[in-house]
Structures are given as C-alpha cells and as structure tokens.
Amino acid sequence: MPHPAIATEDRQEKGTEQRELTGSEILLRCLIREGVDTIFGYPGGAVLPIYDSLYHEEIRHVLARHEQGAIHMAEGYARVTGKPGVVIATSGPGATNLVTGIANAQMDSIPLVCITGNVPQNLIGTDAFQEADITGITMPITKHNYFVTDVRDLARVVREAFVIASTGRPGPVLIDIPKDVSNAKTSLEFPDKVFIRGYQPTTDPHPLQVQKLHAAISEAERPVILAGGGVVTSGADQELKAFAEQAQIPVATTLMGIGGFSGQHPLWMGMPGMHGTYAANHALLECDLLIGIGARFDDRVTMGRLDKFAKGAKIAHIDIDPAEIGKNVDAYIPIVGDVKKVLQAALDGLPRSRSADWLRRIEEWKRQYPVTFRPSEKTLKPQWVIRHLYETTGGDAIVTTDVGQHQMWVAQYFRFARPRSFITSGGLGTMGFGFPAALGAQIANPDRVVICVTGDGGFQMTAQELAIAALENIPVKVAVINNRCLGMVRQWQEVFYQERYSEVDLSGSPDFVKLAEAYGVKGLRARTEEEAKRAWQGALAHPGPVVVDFEIDPAENVYPMVAPGSGLDEMIMGDEEA
C-alpha cells in the first residue's frame, strides 16, 4: 500500500486557490497547508522575499543564533513528533551552515524540509555574492533535493518534499529557491497527491518471508532481537513488545533504538556494541537466530568485525530501506517493509521460540556483569549524576545528548521507558547537536521535562542558542557533564595512545554558570553529590531554562569498551566493572 499522499499513477489531485501569489507567499501557504506550526531559521539577502511574506503570516518562527542551531532545533522537533522539521536559511554561508545538520538527519533518518534561498538565476554560476551550489553540495547527504527554476513548480515541489521526507525511510529534503522564483508570481494550485517516478516505498512485508521468520523462530534456541531506530521511527514499540513477549526473545536496543523497547522490561539486555553491556554483546556472539529490526548493523555495533559477529546465527533483517538489506551483513531472511506493519503481520501466528535455557543464561549475565561504577567520596561521578537524573524524573523525560562520554553514560544509565524520548546524534556523532535539539524537542512538547545532557566541549559548539532559551522561556534543563576536557578523545588517548594527551585540554572554557546568566538563564554548579542533588532539585523546580554545571573527575572513563577492530568477545570491562 503506498502512502496516502503518493498517487499510484501520474495524476495530481489539486486544491483550488487561484489568486496570483509570489513564490514566497506560495511557499508559506504550502507550509501552513502541510501543518507546519514552527519554522526554525535565519534570514539573509536571498531569502528576504520569504521573510517578508513571513511577516504577514501567523506561523511561529524561531530566530536561532546560527543556522546549525536552527537545523538541530528542527531535528529535535522532528525526532519527538515524527513530523518533518522545517528550517530556512539564506544562500551561501547560510546554506552551508546547514550542511552538518543535513548530514546528521540523513544518517539518523530524520524527516526535514530545508529551504534555502539562492541568488537569482541570471547570476547562478557567476560566483555572485553569497552564491553556493547547495544542491550540489548536499546531493550525497539528502534523501532528495530540488533547485526550483519555475515558480509554477513550487507548490508541487513543497508537497513532494514533505512526502519524500516523511515516508519510507525518512530523511532530509532540501529545496533551493533562487530569489527570482520567490519574487515571481503565479496562481496557487495545491497538489494533494503527488506522483514521484520511482518512489513507491514498500511498506507491507512479503507473506512468504514472514512464514520463514516464523519457522526460524520456532526452531531457535538462542534467538536475539536487535532493535534499531526504525522501531522508534515507525512507532512500532507496542508491536515489538508483543512480539518479544510472545516469542520469548530477548532484546538489545542500539543507540538509535533506545526507547523503542522499554529499558525497564525484563527481556531488555541494554545497548550492544562498543560501549554495550556484557549481556547484549555476548548474546550477539552466541545467538543462533538474530532478528535485526530497523537496525543497520553499523560498525559501532559489529565493530566492523563481521567475521566474529553473530557467527553461528541465521540473520533475519527487517527494514523499510531495501538498500540496508545485505549492506553490512548477509540476511538469511530479508524482509522489506515498514517495521510496524511487518511486526503486525508477524504477530499473527507467531510461534514461541525454545529459549527458556537461553533466557536463564542471559539473566545470569545481566546479574553477574551489570553496567556499574565504583562510587566515590571525593569526586562527583558522572554515572551517579545520570542515574540521579533518571531517578528524579522516573525515566519519564525527553533527554537529548551531545557526543562523547556523557552520551554513552546516558545510554547506559538512563532507562528509557518510552520511544521518542532519547534524542541523540547516532550516525554522524555531531557535537553541538544536543542543546539546540533539546530546544526543538521542548518547543514541540512544552509540557514534558526536557533535559539536555552535554559535555563542556559539545555545549560550546552551539551554546549561543541560550539566547533562544531565555528569549522564548524554553524550560530546557541543561546538565553539563564538565570534565574540563574532550573526554571521549582523552579516553582513547589514554587507552590506545599510551596517555599521550594531545589537544584535549579545554582550559579557557567559560564559567558555564556565568555564561548562562549572561544570557538571562539560571545557572547552578555542583561539585559533590549533596550539591548535585540540591542543584538538580532547583533546576527541576525552576519554571524556565537552567544550566547546571556538574564538575566531574576528568579521569573518568566509559566502560565496558570494545577496541575498534576487536570482536565483541574482547570487552574491556574497566577496573570498576572487572
């Protein structure tokens, strides 16, 4: 079944508004018709007509302080709502400042519609002021992109962009609009359905493949589910729960899959891979059936050592994107389809696996080798901080992170019970993502607690967006896990480069409490557990945005750890966990 917005033949269904409008007016009418309530952006010469039209429209625009901030806000918004996030930037530097966010969205399958202005078409190719070939630049990092040459195409292009961004495997779509097109006039015709040649994502699974999956499950003694971001994206958490319970299969959730299966469920084994749990990694090593669901078997899970990965297992791979099947691992049972629909189909007649002994063994691993840390009287432990954030919110918060050690500690110690609650940069590993993503997530969910756990390095990449938190009173709670260094890089230099610490010292960073206050945001600091408890309580009680600077021991490392190039059987447990 195609998406309801995709026509099955070359026929467009049209709305009726016939008055002559400019390209920029058409653009905004189309965005409103798509249900867009918030645009994140930054103006400039090439988008002046669009911003002039915006002046007359009742649509919320968040004026970020950097285009990277704007696009990560749009990503945070999209990740928690499932709706495409919308960002606008001007030509040249405005457009190129979006590039990191676009690549991030492409890697993490985030639906985005990115609108850029460009110089008028008569200046294209002349190295005009603020000219950049943004469609060329973003060709490999967008799901699709458009350079609009005729205002009469604009309404159709916007409709197509939303359909492409949000259907199949979601992703970023860019629309580059030269200034002459946004100024040109035509009558507006809304196309309701669009025909996109070659784009008909397969959503329903082949029944024969589902039968094969049933047969494999009924024979399996050591089955494992590897649940990825596709479970969250397709809204299949309830189906996955029923599937795992009915077939009695333990579940590992990848970084992107966290929240797709409750971290409080007895069948949950935690995250696998480089900083994964002993139970999840050993289950992947020893399973006889591995069911990958909306997961892409990337190198942070397999360690690139496919020779050692699930060696004795049949692999079933469920994914909406046929290009993922067979990309990293050979699938014995490939199933192309929307994860939710595949699981719904598979639940009908789903057999129980013969996993009783296996589940007992996994329970034993979980009991014997939990993710743990040694408490300290002297220093504030980051793991303790994350566990405290978890306990004080009952796990019912949206948490965004940046990239580095703190990100892994959140993945390990915060037990997410709900999907769309853990918002992190998984594929691209984008420092600077966490804070603006939290602002976007909070804008979409004003009533939920939104926490940004960030590093002192990553926070400084997009901290200028504190202005937005203050101005719009967006009550995000920022927890800076401050180790005064680039912690994850420092850890690698300690473990793999014989403690040669090269350019990881972040001396010269601002006082984060004063930085927050300079923007009109509440700032608090904690160096001990007592101070941390008090500061965090104050942060949660405060109705507006807060930055809490948790000063931790710079020598703290993330364990367990698997060295790159090693197999999952070579886990470094760390002295605390050994």
Ligand SMILES: Cc1ncc(C[n+]2csc(CCOP(=O)(O)OP(=O)(O)O)c2C)c(N)n1
């Ligand atoms: C934009 C960007 N530049 C560089 C890196 C490489 N990198 C990965 S983790 C890391 C250190 C992060 O330090 P910090 O933000 O303080 O977090 P911590 O690891 O200390 O928790 C760096 C530099 C990256 N992921 N993203």
